[in-house]
Amino acid sequence: MSPIAIVGLGNPGSEYSGTRHNAGYWLLDEFARKLDVSWKDKPRFHSKTAIASSFGKSLILVKSGNFMNCSGEYLKPLLDYHKCVHSETIVIHDDTAFTVGQLKLSCNRGHGGHNGVKDIIRAIGSDFVRFRLGVGMKKDSRMDLADHVLSRLTTQEVRILADKTDFFLCTLREVLDKGCAYAMNSVNQTT
Numbered sequence: 056m057s058p059i060a061i062v063g064l065g066n067p068g069s070e071y072s073g074t075r076h077n078a079g080y081w082l083l084d085e086f087a088r089k090l091d092v093s094w095k096d097k098p099r100f101h102s103k104t105a106i107a108s109s110f111g112k113s114l115i116l117v118k119s120g121n122f123m124n125c126s127g128e129y130l131k132p133l134l135d136y137h138k139c140v141h142s143e144t145i146v147i148h149d150d151t152a153f154t155v156g157q158l159k160l161s162c163n164r165g166h167g168g169h170n171g172v173k174d175i176i177r178a179i180g181s182d183f184v185r186f187r188l189g190v191g192m193k194k195d196s197r198m199d200l201a202d203h204v205l206s207r208l209t210t211q212e213v214r215i216l217a218d219k220t221d222f223f224l225c226t227l228r229e230v231l232d233k234g235c236a237y238a239m240n241s242v243n244q245t246t
Contacts, residue, residue: 153189
């Protein structure tokens with residue numbers, strides 16, 4: 056049985072920790088902690104990976120060592136090496152279209168203006184699950200989007216995400232157990 060890849064998007068380096076753009080890294084770290092697995096450097100794929108299982112399924116958790124806009128470059132070779140099915144891959148990323156803590160799922164869709172997702176689509180196509188974590192919209196329309204996503208979450212926003220962590224992880228498990236379409240029906244109507 057091929058492992059299912061769960062990919063958290065973000066930027067490498069401690070200077071990006073706590074930024075809106077690193078929401079994918081954050082949630083994947085929480086999932087790894089819950090599964091009690093540790094990260095291993097995979098220089099060949101410019102990534103960190105962790106091997107786990109949930110609901111009887113083999114998982115490979117992936118955090119790219121590349122910057123957000125180059126997320127797809129080493130992902131395809133990593134997925135192919137581990138014989139992961141692209142359509143079963145779950146990509147967790149920030150989404151500025153939603154309020155902080157809101158969650159939306161989508162399958163086989165476009166990039167929605169997200170450059171990291173756009174690069175993944177360039178590399179493997181659009182047939183994968185998007186786990187879209189709301190990180191809030193720009194408060195000032197004149198603010199550059201890059202400045203917004205690279206800004207740190209406020210203490211209140213961090214608290215909101217922390218309070219919803221169990222919900223996010225339960226939803227991730229629901230996607231693994233019952234599939235994206237099933238999880239979409241419940242999550243997209245309630246958040």
